[in-house]
Amino acid sequence: MKKINSLINSFLRFYRIEKNSSTNTVKSYRYDLEKFKKYMDKEKLSIEDIDKNAVLKYFYNLRKKKYSSTTIYRIYCSLKEFFKYIEKKNVIKENPMEDMSSPKRAKKLPQVLSENEIEKILTVIDSNNLKGKRDYAIVEFMYGTGIRISELIQMKVNNILWEYGVVRVMGKGNKERLVPIGYYAKKAVNEYLNYRRRNMKKIVDSEYLFLNLRGKSLSRSGVWRILKEYFVKIGVPEAHPHTLRHSFATHMLNKGADIRYVQEMLGHSDIITTQIYTHVSQEKIKEAYFKYHPRGNN
8 A cells, every 4th residue: 555645746756857847836736635635634544545435525625615616626637637647657446536527617817907007017116226127127028028927037138039029938848938028128128137237246147137136036926025016006906926917918919919929929838728818808898898889788
């Protein structure tokens, strides 16, 4: 009888090394599987004891504890991958989730800032000092390229190909893509780098594009705090770093960009993922119709 701990570690190692999964994906798997392990310990179950009913009972408990449909769906995906993996390793004879239907999850449209709100953020940033120039450049860069926060903090100075007007982005699964960078983002980043070279002489040769005020590369939480400050200032405290990515995609589609180009720029492997932004655009179209059409409302 194999212990669940060694199976979880083996599974995570497989996804980290063989599948080349992102750090965040592996963290999510670990969190979900360790939660399931606690349930097994509480119920005094071994891995061989787990059948379809045991898994269904676990999901029933999650619903009783008021877990969101999104969280339950994520846990479902994690467990499904785990059981598929240990079945291939001949740890279990049958996969208890083989024919199990996926739980329904609420379709939540991504939050998007208006073009005016983007302008407001840039306006409230005091760009007369190092922090302000960096923060201004971060907003312009994230909104101008649509990159993820994980891609931003790994971005190197030499990833920007100035002469070609593109950025080399290392995305999920170490897949590289080229994303255009516009005039305003280039200008903001260039001003930040020039100011940094003059005022942070000790780190003049740092390879990372964005640094904290101690000269080290930014962390995810660091970027979160930077952007949160400005989201709160303009009255959208519920916004988060990914909101800039959502806004990038939605504004591109609203202006008539081909969805396949947007898919490529976002680094989506499946166009279905990109299509969520067309739903956002359609919601805005409906909103405008009912607001402005003389016979849209009674």
